[in-house]
Amino acid sequence: MDSKNMRKELESRLATADRKFTYDRDKDQLRVESKKVGKGITVSLSGIVAKWHTENEKAIDEVVYYVEEGLRAMEDTVQLTDHEKKIFPVIRSASFPAEAEEGVPFLIDDHTAETKIYYAYDMGKTYRLIDSRIMEKEGWQASRIREIALFNVRSLGTALKEDQVAGNTFYFLNKNDGYDASRILNKGFLSEMQKKITGTMVLAVPHQDVLIIADIQNNTGYDVLAQMAMSFFASGRVPITALSFLYENGELEPIFILGKNKRSE
Template identity: 45%
Template structure:
């Protein structure tokens, strides 16, 4: 299987999503972006082709699963009911990013010299780190998140 065949296979398996596909021939990547907000993921096709030789359809299934989950989490629906969400602490190294890709600061507490505590919303199969903007949407304070 070559890069172009894999690109077509992934596009076919993901066609049920409301997304736009962009293929970069030079970098051999496929960008899958939501139509509603433009957020998305980029998949390196050549890596998948290399793994396909050993894992066959299993690697395709795995990539499709992760892309579907990522696209679903990026839909940007506001988390509005604070009573129905579960917040959990997540330990990260002090070198971990302090802001998300949009520049919003995460809610962070110092823990030890080796770790910081970030806070995350449990989304079932994944989680999302809480940032300042999300606090406003949830109408919560940092202290309420910690409790």
């Protein structure tokens, strides 16, 4: 499989009368655009090809799903009023785009040096990031969206899976509802988890569909967490950061784990 064949495969699967395709040869990117709204999604073919060599058809299926749901979200109308329960915060990397492709800025808040908080309108199988155009159309202030989103994230389930390695305990939250990483904003949940921790509490949000909470008892625990975070980061559909975070006094502090019993803040 090469970029040329991948392009043909994606165009074949995604083609409808209401869409058009544009290929950027220099960047090896394919753009799929909705004629209805004049907006679209751009995907990197080289990245998909690389993933195809390890995951085969699953790599293509994921991209098709991502594009289909993304275009549907663009075409559907966002109505915040009377749909407050659909507003949630989402965590993104600090380098994530600050505006939509049309140059409309998203509503963004600072979180850590590695992460930022965006806000989303849930549309079932996907969601749409809230931008200034949506806020203006609906007549909503940023403070109202923040308050509702942070309230709603507290309503999400927090059931955890648990694993132990070399005396360290690792908890995984992986509901695959698009808001797993968002649970890091649930201060009540983190406070309750801290009561269970007997060592050092360290968290990781390598991609949007997982939150890792670690009870670190020894240096091996840091190495294991670093390897986990990197593995999840490399495989996630929406990667955030491979770095971990110390949790102390209700605050998150990014740490870089050097490996082999060394770490630095």
